[in-house]
Each structure stands twice: as C-alpha cells, then as structure tokens.
Amino acid sequence: MKTVTGDLELALIVKTADRLANIQSCIDDGLSDFLEIYINEHPVFQDAVYREGLCVDIWQKLQGLVGKNMTSINTSLSILIVADNSTVQRIIRNNLVDELKITHVKMAEDDSAALQIIQNEIVDIIIALQHRGDSQIISRLANHKHFDKENRTIPLIASVHQAGSFIESALSAGADQCVIYPITASQLRETILAVTSGKKNNES
Numbered sequence: 539m540k541t542v543t544g545d546l547e548l549a550l551i552v553k554t555a556d557r558l559a560n561i562q563s564c565i566d567d568g569l570s571d572f573l574e575i576y577i578n579e580h581p582v583f584q585d586a587v588y589r590e591g592l593c594v595d596i597w598q599k600l601q602g603l604v605g606k607n608m609t610s611i612n613t614s615l616s617i618l619i620v621a622d623n624s625t626v627q628r629i630i631r632n633n634l635v636d637e638l639k640i641t642h643v644k645m646a647e648d649d650s651a652a653l654q655i656i657q658n659e660i661v662d663i664i665i666a667l668q669h670r671g672d673s674q675i676i677s678r679l680a681n682h683k684h685f686d687k688e689n690r691t692i693p694l695i696a697s698v699h700q701a702g703s704f705i706e707s708a709l710s711a712g713a714d715q716c717v718i719y720p721i722t723a724s725q726l727r728e729t730i731l732a733v734t735s736g737k738k739n740n741e742s
Contacts, residue, residue, distance in 0.1 A: 550587050565603065578727070618656065620646045620666040621697070629721055630665055648675070653679075656692060665697060666697065666713075674711075679694055680711060694712060694714050695729055696711075696713035696715075699718075700719075715729045
C-alpha cells in the first residue's frame, strides 16, 4: 500500500479514519484485547498508510490515542526462558528480543540449569514451558524462585498449550501468570506488564 498515490489516496483517508474510529470504540467499550492488537500493529499501519500532508487532523487524533494507551515495557528486564523445546524457546526469544526489544534474555533447558542461573545472576522474570499439562517443572521452579542472588521474589510465567485445566494446573503449581500457545508479542507484553505490576492470573 505504500505505493498508493494520487486519487487513490482517498482510500487512505478512509482507512485512517476507520482505524481512528475502531481504536476509539475499543477504548469506549473497554475492549482491551482488541485495543492491544491495534496498538501493537500501529507502527506497521503507519508505515503503510501515512502520507505527509494527508488527513493531518485525523493522524494527530490517532497518534494521540495510541500514545495515551501505550504502556511501555522496561526493556532492561532480564528474562530467563526455561524450555527443552527449541521451537518454543525460539518463539519466545524472538518475540522478546525482536518485537518487545528486551535484550537481556537467558535460556535454560531445565529447572536445574535455571536454578544455577537465578542463584548467580540477576533475573527479573522466569518464563517456563509446561509440558502438555504436566506442571512439575513449574512447581520446582516456584519452590526456588525466591532465591536469586539478591534474595528477591522472581515472577514466574508458565507457557501452556491450552486454556482451562492446563492453566489451573500451572497456577496451582506456583505460576503467577500464564501465556497460551501460540505465543505472541502482544500476549507476552500484556503478561509481563501484569507480573511487573504484581498482578496474579486471576486478577484484573
């Protein structure tokens, strides 16, 4: 769409106005999930649709809404991914590094390797893979998450394959929050913001 010019720019005006209306509707109706999607999509949307001098007033309102509702993640967080599945490791890491711009990401294949890291290095958040509803690794990590080298409690996020009983199992084992496969940057962003503000999975 970046090549659209001339008379066809009218379509860009309509598209921009429609995006503004959709975001405003999400705010008015409390549709936080959809609002989060629009916020995360905004840089790509702007790159494709924005034309200098075109519908300036609409863009000013749109940028204002996006900026007002964008909560920043602390990109200096140190996050430990605990998973023996290389695909899951890669998905989570790519979302953290490429999309959320978090550069301090460590990897461990099991809870023993993770324990070595949290006892000797700074770790702000642990994201651990639950094995098809088996939360033993979550439980073992939960038992040790108070013992990093500065004696802080480390928030524990469980990566689960589906909702319902899998989430219940992870929370019962000691997870603070859960993310559900397939894992997206938007989902990770919302969950990280929740645990860094002290919220549990069942809190709004």
